[in-house]
Amino acid sequence: MSEVLSQSEIDALLKALDSGEVDAQEIKEDSNERKVKKYDFRNPQKIAKEQLRTLEIIHENYSRLLQTFLSGYLRAPVKISVLTVDQYAYSEFSNSISNPAFLSIVKFKPLNGEIIVDMSPKTAFAAIDRLLGGDGENVDEIRTFTEIELTLLKRMMNKVLDLLKQAWENVIELNPILEKIETNSQFAQIISPTETVALVTMNISIGKIEGMINLCIPHLTIEPILNKLSTKFWFSNKNNDHDDENTKLLEKNIKNTLITMKAQLGSTKLTVREILDLEVGDVIKLNEKQGDEVKILVKSNPKFHGIPGVKNKKMSVKITRVVKDGEETDDQ
Template identity: 25%
Template sequence: MTRPDTATAPAGPGPQAPAGGGRSRRGAPRTYDFRRPTKLSREHVRVLQIAQEAFARQATTVLTTMLRTGARMELHGIEQHSYDDFLATLPDPCFLTTFTIEPLGGKGLLAYPLDMAMAGVDHMLGGSGAAHQPERPMTAMETTITTSLLTRLLQEFAASFAHVTELQPAIDGIEYNPALAQAAAGSDTVMVARYTMSIGSREGAASLVLPFSSFQQALDSAASPQLSESAQRTRQRAAELLAARLELVPVDVSVRFSPLEVSSEDLLSLTVGDVLLLRHPRDAPLEVTTNDAVFAHAIASNHRRRLAAAIVPAPSAVKDPA
């Protein structure tokens, strides 16, 4: 099924209105999958466009400086796809770099033509980049040279998205076959920024792919208007009530001896009357735990005819007398 083009991708000029006075179309129709509804709102696209245009400007500077030739990155549009659908648009072979986006989960992907990646290596080695470039995986030396360029580009990517969320991207891997670039699950929704990229006399299409699920909360925060004072007070009061209630949540607490390791044979041969040596020192305190995490130490005691545990300093906190 089709629908008119939306603001998430640039629309070309529509056809002229018919002579009979019919309505003109806003743009060419595009495929729409109702099983995967649009998740990118206009506000999201606006926030992304500011960040991606800033990245394009900084990438242009980095490419021009490091390659010592005329270079350009220009944003063409921002789209939403499933990851499989995006990969289907890439040529094989292609130069693809996957990178982590800590502290967010998931991975990003930067893709551009392989001949332009090879030409970049040629430029950084002092060549003109005009010669025919081989369509093959890079050698170890070529990969190392290209990695220095990619690292600079990712630094500018993080700076461009600083107003959206703090990022510490790092290169995860380099691939040449789109089917092997596993930055996301095939059905995951990704945000694709399309660029026109030129290096010297070469020009091609570049793509920056980011997982929508990882950026959704940050995009919502960046796109929402500033809260009023009353809304801020309401949110702060809600946070205080939540913190107060968290202190009343019951948790299971255990007091235990030091863990003991036994062989599977000994464990299976245990019978009634056997004695299991705990090897817990007589003067060592017991461990007070919750969810297998030790948070205090105690010694056995009693209180009103009930067995109890008296909290004592941790063994490491007890200092030897001078």
């Protein structure tokens, strides 16, 4: 029986209850029975669906960053998309790796343990061909990598791993380090074959060449941050980071704003007649005495007090104190 009944099924059930064909007590007893759920001990489900969904969101963001970077780095049209995110036993992943392979063993600092980035050899050869000036299309022959080719790929992978920091920044501040590159899966046993891993599979096309990129992330490695792998936590952190960025940008713009600042050496009051009679050489007597503090105005508002003087043969004012909020000042 399906969990959601149609209206006709509900009407039929009510009719059967009224006629006595169905016993309500039996239905109640059936519903109280313990439900048995199948469990595969060879492939234990240690990562919740919501956590897998968060991993998918993280790596969808990573795929966009990677697509933009590789398009410029290889000078070729590159398309990358996330196909699946699921959990398996490590043996299932390692047994599916081709030979020769291109495996990057990465320390997932500050978390303990390592992850594996598996790029299909066909895609790796296409990238090498593009880096060496080719069109990246003549890669039908799959062979072992030369030392020069591995050096070029290692340089590219270091840049690719830097993008992981941005993709994971809403969950944890990562510092992934490329430990080594292996071309044989037998030398890439980072955990026990029975351990659970999260496997992120992405499709990549470089020009006309298509392949796969697999990120194998052991459960033991991300176990300390599993509670953070929820969509609610991820989006809340993303919004907080966005607010922090806006606040810092606003603060930076305010600090770089130019405003008028002037020191008022003194003041006095004159009649209009006295102002009209002023001539060159006249001396105006101010209310302030020699040695008194002067006001320093920001725009038209008193902000500081200071003492006038000379520094490097230029007139200057040394700030002595700040005008406190609510402090009474003389009329300007």
